[in-house]
Amino acid sequence: MQYKFDWTVLWTGQSGEWLLNGLIVTLELSALAWLLAVVLGILSGALRTVPFRPLRAAATFYVEFFRNVPLLVWMFFWYFAVPPLLPQGLQEFLFAHSLEFWAAVVALGVYSGARFSEVLRSGIQSIPKTQFEASVASGLTTFQAYRYVILPVALRLILPPATNESLNLLKNSSVALTISVAELTFQTRQIETYTAKAIEALTAGTLIYLILCLSLASIMGWVERRTAIPGLITAGRAPR
Amino acid sequence: MDLDVIWRNLDFLMIQGFLGIGKFVGGTVRLAIPAIVLGFLLGIFVGIARLAPAPWVRVPAAIYVEFFRGVPLVMVIFWMWFIMPIVLGTAIPEFGVALAAFVIFEAAYFGEIVRAGIQSVPRGQVEAARALGLTGAQTMRAVVLPQALKNMIPSLVTQIIVLFKDTSLASIIGFMDLTKAAQVVNNREIRPFQLYLFIAIVYWICTYSMSRYARYLEKRLGPA
Numbered sequence: 001m002q003y004k005f006d007w008t009v010l011w012t013g014q015s016g017e018w019l020l021n022g023l024i025v026t027l028e029l030s031a032l033a034w035l036l037a038v039v040l041g042i043l044s045g046a047l048r049t050v051p052f053r054p055l056r057a058a059a060t061f062y063v064e065f066f067r068n069v070p071l072l073v074w075m076f077f078w079y080f081a082v083p084p085l086l087p088q089g090l091q092e093f094l095f096a097h098s099l100e101f102w103a104a105v106v107a108l109g110v111y112s113g114a115r116f117s118e119v120l121r122s123g124i125q126s127i128p129k130t131q132f133e134a135s136v137a138s139g140l141t142t143f144q145a146y147r148y149v150i151l152p153v154a155l156r157l158i159l160p161p162a163t164n165e166s167l168n169l170l171k172n173s174s175v176a177l178t179i180s181v182a183e184l185t186f187q188t189r190q191i192e193t194y195t196a197k198a199i200e201a202l203t204a205g206t207l208i209y210l211i212l213c214l215s216l217a218s219i220m221g222w223v224e225r226r227t228a229i230p231g232l233i234t235a236g237r238a239p240r
Numbered sequence: 241m242d243l244d245v246i247w248r249n250l251d252f253l254m255i256q257g258f259l260g261i262g263k264f265v266g267g268t269v270r271l272a273i274p275a276i277v278l279g280f281l282l283g284i285f286v287g288i289a290r291l292a293p294a295p296w297v298r299v300p301a302a303i304y305v306e307f308f309r310g311v312p313l314v315m316v317i318f319w320m321w322f323i324m325p326i327v328l329g330t331a332i333p334e335f336g337v338a339l340a341a342f343v344i345f346e347a348a349y350f351g352e353i354v355r356a357g358i359q360s361v362p363r364g365q366v367e368a369a370r371a372l373g374l375t376g377a378q379t380m381r382a383v384v385l386p387q388a389l390k391n392m393i394p395s396l397v398t399q400i401i402v403l404f405k406d407t408s409l410a411s412i413i414g415f416m417d418l419t420k421a422a423q424v425v426n427n428r429e430i431r432p433f434q435l436y437l438f439i440a441i442v443y444w445i446c447t448y449s450m451s452r453y454a455r456y457l458e459k460r461l462g463p464a
Contacts, residue, residue, distance in 0.1 A: 003326050068401070068447040069440040070408035072419055077440065080432035167310075174312035178412055185314050198322035206315055213310035 009195040010204050022187030023208055029104055029183055030173045034166060036109025041116025048121060059117075067114035071175050074111050079103035079179040104176035112169045119165055123158035124150070156227050163220040167213050174209075184208060245431040246438050257421025258442065265335050266416025272407045275342035276400055282343055283350025288380065290355045301351070308348035313406055317341040321413050338410035346403050353395045357388035390461055397454035401447045408443075418442060 009015060040062075047059035066074070079100060083091055094102060127150055135145035177186040188205030192198045246253075252262075260267015289301035308316070320341040324332045361384050369379040411420035422439045426432050 002329075064448065065440075065444060068405075068451070069443045070405040070419065072408040072411070073436060073440050073443060076419075076423070076432070077436040080426070081436050082433075085433065171310075171312040174314040175409065177314065185312065185318070188315075189318065192322070198318075199326075202315065202319050202322065206311055206319070209312060209315060210307065210310045214306070217310075 003199065005200065006195075006197055007200055009191065009197045009200050013194070015191050015195070015201075015204075018187040018190055019184070019204060019208065022182060022184035022205075025101075025182055026170070026173050026184040029101065029108065029176060029181065030170045032105045033108035033112060033173065034169055036105065037112035037116050037169060040110060040113025041120055044113065044117040045120035045124070048117070049124075063114045063117045065114075066111055067118070071107065071111050071172055072178060074107040075104060075175055075179050078107040078110075100176075100179045100181050103179060104173070104181045108169065108173060108176070112165065112172070115165050115168070116162070119158050119161045120154075123154045123161075126157055127153055153229065156224075156229060159220070159224050159227065163217065163224075167216060170212065170216070171209065241434065242431060243434060245425075245429050245434050249425045249429070249435075252425060253418065253421050253439070254442075256416060257418040257439075260416075262416075264416035265333055266420065268404075268407050268417040268419075271335065271338055271342070271410055271415065271417060272404050275339055275346065275407065276403055278339070278343045279346035279403065280350050280396075282347035284354050284385075286347050286351030287354025287358060290351060291358060305348045305351055308345050309352075313341070313345050313409055314412065316345045317409060317413060320344075334410070334413050334415040337413060338407075338415050342403065342406070342410075346399070346406075349399055349402075350396075353392050353399060354388070356395070357392035358384055360391040361387045393457055393461070394454060397450060397457075401450050404447060404450070405443065 010019075044059040044062050047055050048063070050056060082103070083094060083099060086094070131149055131153070132145055135149040136142065140148065173183060174185040176183050177189070180186070182190075184205055188201050191201035191204070195201065256262035256264060256266060258268050260270030286301055286304060289297050290305065292298045292301070317338065320337045324337055324340065365383055365387065366379055369383040370376075374382065407417060408419040411417050411423065414420070416424075418439050422435045426435045429435070
């Protein structure tokens with residue numbers, strides 16, 4: 001093994017600045033895509049339960065089509081294929097305002113929304129129908145039954161899988177480097193290109209992702225334990 | 241809409257890109273099948289190791305799983321791309337790099353599925369097997385794993401679908417899979433809408449039929 005380590009490349013030159021910028025873009029991209037994914041997930045999850053067939057079919061199509069195609073293909077689709085179809089004015093505006101970033105937000109958000117939708121649906125379906133019937137029988141309106149009985153339980157039930165999906169979203173944001181969004185992986189590659197020190201650069205990027213993911217996971221683990229319903233969910237996690 | 245572009249390049253997209261037969265090293269299927277098989281095999285060991293009574297087996301397995309589940313796959317592919325030639329002292333083709341990255345990365349996820357599957361087998365089964373005189377390894381192979389496998393099928397298929405989709409990421413190091421083939425054709429033809437939608441549909445047909453088959457299998461095998 002002939003490789004000379006030189007860890008100083010990480011704190012000399014522009015490396016620190018690049019990594020920080022990359023981290024900021026990763027967080028911005030993930031946060032915006034997460035918001036879009038949650039809205040689309042709730043919307044399509046709800047539409048899949050309405051008693052109107054065309055709406056139900058549209059929501060099912062969205063979920064089944066978008067989550068079963070690789071994210072990379074969606075990145076290329078939203079970045080290369082969609083902009084030429086937009087009106088001239090909007091196209092020019094997007095080209096002037098970092099098109100690649102917004103394409104990545106839409107690609108990641110729409111893809112993850114389909115996955116969130118499944119999480120939500122299985123959460124609501126796992127609540128026995130009798131809960132709803134009992135609430136209505138004790139005089140609650142449908143809205144109140146959802147507000148005070150179904151949702152408080154459903155949200156806690158889906159907390160572990162929703163955390164999992166959110167972390168997936170964060171990690172998947174690295175795919176945006178293929179359409180040259182300057183996020184964390186992109187900046188890691190940039191350090192490698194400038195310094196020819198691959199192992200050092202990759203170590204720095206990997207550590208940042210690890211710290212992000214593990215700290216988010218442990219915060220959510222704490223929230224899960226705090227909100228767990230005694231007897232119904234065993235702390236929300238599989239025994240270790 | 242010019243759909244002719246698909247027809248003109250169909251053999252390159254499907255034979256070279258999807259199947260991997262042709263002048264370039266590539267193929268979605270050619271990468272996905274060994275990655276699934278080897279990833280699952282390594283995952284079985286990881287899953288069993290995570291349940292081992294000895295801490296020097298259990299702790300490294302846990303660190304392995306937590307590490308790879310906290311890192312993006314793109315990062316692991318780049319790691320393999322840079323580190324394999326350094327460690328092995330020779331150039332490695334894209335296929336080897338991509339396969340190594342997928343097997344190592346997916347084994348962490350498969351390991352968790354195997355662990356959950358093993359834990360779903362009632363404790364009495366193990367005790368009964370041991371009481372009949374089977375050794376630990378025999379119990380695992382002949383009693384626990386076959387039952388665990390049945391319980392694992394839904395999450396296993398989900399993970400296989402995820403892996404199948406993830407093979408598209410091999411294109412970023414130049415592996416000529418379906419995604420890369422579409423990129424190459426698009427560079428010449430400039431028909432991104434038709435080409436990317438076409439490969440999206442090809443991927444979708446594969447993954448959706450896998451998930452339908454899984455549902456059928458679940459029904460046929462019945463509840464555990």
